[in-house]
Amino acid sequence: MQDRSLVSSLQTAVGRENVLTKKEDLICYSYDPTPNHHLPEAVVIPGNIDEVTQVMRLAYAAGVPVTPRGAGTNISGSSIPVQGGLVLAMHRFDRIIEIDTANLCAVVEAGVITAEFQSRVEALGLFYPPDPQALNMSTLGGNVATNAGGPRGFKYGVTRDYVLGFKMVLPDGRVLKVGGKTVKNVTGYDLTKLFVGSEGTLGVFTELTLRLIPLPESKRTMLAVFDDILAAARSVSAVIAAKIIPTTLEYMDQEAMRLIEAFAPSGLPVDSAAAVLIEVDGSERVVPFQIEQIGEVCRREGAREIRIALTEAEANQIWTARKAAFSSMARSAPTLYVEDVTVPRSKIPEMVKTISELAAKYQIKVPILGHTGDGNMHPIILTDERKPEEIGRVKQAIDEMFKAALAMGGTLSGEHGIGLDKVKYMEWELGTTGVDVMRRIKQALDPRNLMNPGKVLPTEAEE
């Protein structure tokens, strides 16, 4: 880092061992799962909120950008320090401060690993439903900053629905405290909704108060197999029309199933057009009837086959296949673009068709997974970042895909966030007014544009 006096002030603030400036160290904080990367000038690892405050004040005074980072598992580029400056690594904030069973909530530091928190609350018969794919690695702070969702989103909602309050350090170093343990809170503007999903552009979370619910008694799993995707889509709608809300409705297309079977054979019907993994949870008395009922609905709507898991082992087998999807894709190509374009549920067949047509047009491989309950599709583009010509085609296909989704009344991102790569589409969805409102909020809180710059909002020159 050029500014030696800033480095020494940072060292005083957080301890010499918690300021990293060697090239080897900077490289290790320059990337995330997207192909983007940029070296920071220093990595700072604070241990408490006072240290974060000091770091932010120092950085703000020096005009140095700050990029907060949880576990670096996002797939939007949001933790890459694209303008250099500091990476603020939050993993030392790893304490679960309190699990309050009387008020069904928990107070945690932002660096707690999602899965560790879930297993702690589940041991007490409680449930924290948000389940992003990276939950074994991701931090709760990162989940809140990106408003992460997951397969259970259809029934249980996303991270935002479980944030009751938080403590955050603002770009200028002031501490903002919002909400608390009460479920009801209409005091003033809803700042929780504003900051959740702000991707580190408005400040950095240090402490979270999270809502918990009782852990469902039991669950049942099935796989519905379809010869055409319209029947799959009809079935999903019919299940919901029958007033059953499954926990998950996970869609896998033929190409996804073929890849899974190639790398981790688990008996998926690769000759079918699509399969939907359906899980219901709830009371032990109700769940067995619901799963049967869903089976009947799917059959009526044209399912070729219904596989209801009778034992936990059978349920695990179905889930193992679905969970192998990502690794099978990762083994088949060196670079993955995992998108999360989301459309109204009724538009799923149309979106699937559009994606297949784009894959053919641009000669790229795009297996599709999706959370069909909430219209959140995951087209996964298999490519190689070292082939510029192919990447060019990939980017054109992505442009067209987003255009099509927006035309269907959809949105750019269901659960991953905007980060870097989707910044250029923001105005397509929000219009100039929408972008302008967001920009004014950003300017009010971060007038020097130092907090995770380059993310979420296009700079004025980019328009």
Added chain:
Amino acid sequence: MKQLHELAEDLYRCIRCGSCTAVCPVYSEVKREMGVARGRIRLVREHLDGNLDLSATMRNYLDLCLGCRACVVSCPPQVPTDRIVRAARAEYAVRQGQPLVRHLLLHNVLNKPERFSLALDSVKLVRSAGLNRLFPKMLEAKEDLLPELPEQTFREMLKGLKLKKGAEKVGFFLSCMDDNVFPQVIIKAINILEELGYEVVIPTDVVCCGAAHHNYGDLGNARQLARRNIRAFAGAGVEVILTDCASCGSTMQSYGELFVGEKEEGEAQDFSRGVMDLNVFLQDKLVAGSQPLGVTVTYHDPCHAVRYQNIKEEPRKVLAAVGVKLEEMAEADRCCGGGGTFNIFHYQLSMKILNRKIENVRKTGASILATSCPACRIQLAHGLKRHGQTLKVVHPVELLAEFYGKGE
């Protein structure tokens, strides 16, 4: 063994998803990206792309890998981080040499059985004179890693042993650790094998398997040692070479890779194919007895067994045959932090990793902790002692011998 540049394609397959951060025992303690596969792979990639020298800093980061392979198993694209780390260490060793202490260990101690015994003899001498109590605290703790040493090495004991003839011969590899620290394990293995009707052939001109050399990139010595071991078994007339040491087993199973494209390749591959873990050999040859031993045992899976040789059920079958109650610990296959010599070079970090293991062991309430690698055994015994736990650490074959009435 593949050189670093030959692994470039594997490096590019890392999708930086971070799955390794959830399973890496080192990362769970250091919590820094340089201490996990994702970071290491990126550093090596930047080196191959010409953006980063193989610096001493980088070597230090690569040295912080236990080689436990937990990341490889959980890696969506299955990037072989253990191979990448070893190849990078080898390249560094060729360019810059080894650090002095490691150089001495690899070249002057582990290379020759008599030197290794001599080194341990001096430990015995120091201990008997009480000189170890004068060590600085850190050295004292490290010295304590080494358990009480037996009166005689196995090589010395062998002179008084009369090995039985049998219908079928099996080879047995005499590991440095067993020879010098746990000779009773081999004695008991011989008893069981003879009881089952086998003739046990134990060449004494074998040398160190070369695990540490392999691990730290000293491939010249690794090949030299491999040649000598292959030669030691050349005239033994055995198809199978048994070992009770998971590390020796997995190292010798990779001898073929050490000689790819060289004239010894075929011979080395034949040798590697014959190497078999003792538990694997025994599992289907035992008859469950009617008099179960009334003890509760928990089992620790050595990395070099469970993730290098895919051995999981076999030792448990051996324990089942003994009739002990097996109480599985949480994370039975998580590395104990021993890592061959990792516990010597990174003692404090190694102890943090070990603490978690010992806590998992303690929760089982077992009175015996079984494992199938002498290096893990030393580490585990050290951890139990540090935590005031009284469990005994054994190889499954020792319980088996007790069951067959072949104990002391």
